[in-house]
Amino acid sequence: MNSQASGAVPEPSFEPATLRPHFAILNRELAWLDNAATTQRPEAVLKAMAQFYRRHNANPRRSVHRLGAEATTAYERARLAVAQFIGARSADEVVFTAGTTAALNLVAAGMARWEIGPGDEIWVSAAEHHSNWVPWQQVARAMNAALRVIPLLPDGRLDVAAFRKRLAARRTKWVAVTWVSNVLGAVNDVAEICAAAHAAGARVVVDGAQGVAHLPTNVAQMDCDFFAFSGHKMYGPFGIGVLWGRQEWLTQMEPLIFGGEMISRVDERSAQWAEVPARFEGGTPNAAGAVGLAAAIEWLRGLPAAAHAHVNQLAREAAEQLAALPGVQVWGPREGRVALVSFSVDRVHAHDVAQVLDDRGVAVRAGHLCAQPLLRRLGTPSVVRASFAPYNTRDEVARLVAGVRAAQELFT
């Protein structure tokens, strides 16, 4: 049935060539299919950061001079832009961090650790990145609590029904779950997980690192307690990320970085913390990074819906074409895949596949993708991952598939 016959609105086409001039780095023989590791940055982001350094550079929130005020304004405007981007109630709920990893460690060590005791349970999902696994493992170890794992369905999505069933009778305090798996590309129903966890009296932190560039983000709709993401995976700079938390939890969370500007008063033997979120941002903040992140948000907001449909179409086509190759195993669900595809090639090491692809100007990621527990469950030590952005093209998908075939010919 065609889309008109079915009554559906046909997807508007999107032309990636219109975006490529925004990315000087792509002006070479390069198919950048490693966007899940880090995206490239558009000129708008680079310009905003350069402008900050050229015109407004000062240490924010400290100095009364003019540049200090300008830097503070730029930094706090960026916070507001983030709050609006993720549907936060207030900019005060936005804590700037160095990235997702730093954000998840902050909530694990600054809050969960104080609430969890012997015999309590923390749940992570089988699909977590090490950044959302190891901090919880460490809390569980330190507090003599149990670490439980939300299992996977055969297609790679989380088995939320099994989670819900097992959760009910337990002493679950925290649930740490990824929105989009960095290996499987599966989108998890985090709202459903939050609802189940809350019904059991637990709090939920969502790792949004692989979601924010591709899906509309609304922490209120998700109804999570904390949400973490990195700027560099959504066209923003390295070294800046966000921990969003509900105001009532942030006021209960302990800071982890002690020092300048995170206090309201210091005596010889004690200190009082500054208001939220400043108390979590001890030391000189990455103001240029925050400004760059705000520019990335603006750039991302300017993308038409068709650009996102294009990204998912590339991932779908890549998955289908790779799955059609004999000896290639594609991981993750057939439907509901976002922006990436991971695969294994029989009798060819993932690094060899990546090397052959690199020789052909196609950049992919290979290895355990910081998800060793997941790969063990899949029964493979390493995978190859191609991940897409709106500047990628169908021709690049064809080059990816041709490169995989070339690796098969070379190594088998």
Ligand SMILES: Cc1ncc(COP(=O)(O)O)c(C=O)c1O
């Ligand atoms: C799902 C997920 N969580 C967390 C991270 C860690 O992000 P960062 O290294 O920016 O802290 C990544 C990065 O690959 C990721 O894909």
